[in-house]
Amino acid sequence: MPVRIGIAGIAGRMGRLLAEEALAAGAALAGGTRREAGAAAGLPAPVLPDIGALFAASDVVIDFTHASAAAAHVAAAAAAGRPFVLGTSGLSAEQEAAVAAAARQVPIVYAANFAPGVNLFLAIAERMAAALPPEQYDAEIVEMHHRQKVDAPSGTAVALGRAVARGRGTTLEAAGTESGRDGHTGARGTGSIGFAALRGGQVVGEHTLLFAAASEHIALTHRSFDRRVYATGAVRAALWLQGKAPGLYDMKHVLGMA
Ligand SMILES: NC(=O)C1=CN([C@@H]2O[C@H](COP(=O)(O)OP(=O)(O)OC[C@H]3O[C@@H](n4cnc5c(N)ncnc54)[C@H](OP(=O)(O)O)[C@@H]3O)[C@@H](O)[C@H]2O)C=CC1
Numbered sequence: 001m002p003v004r005i006g007i008a009g010i011a012g013r014m015g016r017l018l019a020e021e022a023l024a025a026g027a028a029l030a031g032g033t034r035r036e037a038g039a040a041a042g043l044p045a046p047v048l049p050d051i052g053a054l055f056a057a058s059d060v061v062i063d064f065t066h067a068s069a070a071a072a073h074v075a076a077a078a079a080a081g082r083p084f085v086l087g088t089s090g091l092s093a094e095q096e097a098a099v100a101a102a103a104r105q106v107p108i109v110y111a112a113n114f115a116p117g118v119n120l121f122l123a124i125a126e127r128m129a130a131a132l133p134p135e136q137y138d139a140e141i142v143e144m145h146h147r148q149k150v151d152a153p154s155g156t157a158v159a160l161g162r163a164v165a166r167g168r169g170t171t172l173e174a175a176g177t178e179s180g181r182d183g184h185t186g187a188r189g190t191g192s193i194g195f196a197a198l199r200g201g202q203v204v205g206e207h208t209l210l211f212a213a214a215s216e217h218i219a220l221t222h223r224s225f226d227r228r229v230y231a232t233g234a235v236r237a238a239l240w241l242q243g244k245a246p247g248l249y250d251m252k253h254v255l256g257m258a
Pocket residue numbers: 008009010011012013014015033034035036064065066067068069086087088089090111112113114115155227230
């Protein structure tokens with residue numbers, strides 16, 4: 001029996017690609033959700049009435065929708081006892097706490113970015129940060145995305161910031177962040193992590209991590225040219241979750257990089 005994959009937000013940019021990639025991976029499409037149920041024109045699977053109905057029809061659900069839906073979606077996963085893949089970005093601390101709580105009952109992969117290259121980038125970022133003293137090397141993260149993106153900084157930029165903080169033996173909250181600089185900002189804080197977000201055109205996703213010291217700069221950049229790379233990774237995560245124990249997993253677990 002093929003694994004039945006349900007897709008929350010099936011009509012979205014990612015939702016449509018997830019449906020294609022699920023079928024390409026040999027899975028069955030259980031259905032999808034939209035904010036207004038029923039409008040299924042041109043979609044490869046039925047639009048079910050709500051997230052509960054989607055979980056009831058699915059072995060695993062993949063969600064690339066909106067942060068405001070995350071808490072209800074993870075609660076539905078826990079209520080149904082089904083695994084869940086969450087790719088949505090822009091979650092608040094409270095919404096992330098809801099994800100962690102649900103992961104005590106069901107297995108969840110929650111990843112800021114499902115591209116293999118980005119997950120290698122995150123591992124390298126942590127090592128770079130551990131090697132470069134924060135008193136000398138200022139960490140700045142610059143990202144650019146398409147004009148439709150609704151959250152900033154991107155989930156991947158935040159994950160890079162967290163990786164830098166981990167490498168420095170601290171947390172993003174404790175290190176401090178600087179974003180959206182404008183006007184009389186004062187001098188840059190030592191050890192804080194800077195974020196800058198650019199929006200325009202149809203850029204799929206670009207992230208640069210820069211360490212800037214007085215006498216040298218070192219930067220690492222990742223560019224995605226096709227958002228299908230995220231869909232392939234998310235479907236891989238959904239299949240990987242079959243039979244897993246409850247817990248909060250990341251793409252590094254799926255890729256064997258943990
Ligand atoms: N982790 C990763 O690797 C990646 C993450 N993302 C993230 O995935 C998310 C979606 O991106 P993208 O596909 O480009 O966005 P889209 O806006 O194209 O699609 C999102 C879909 O979710 C549905 N939706 C919107 N708001 C809600 C809501 N409040 N409740 C339920 N469903 C909702 C909409 O469905 P409808 O209009 O039919 O109601 C919409 O089609 C973003 O957070 C983005 O950052 C994107 C790419 C990669």
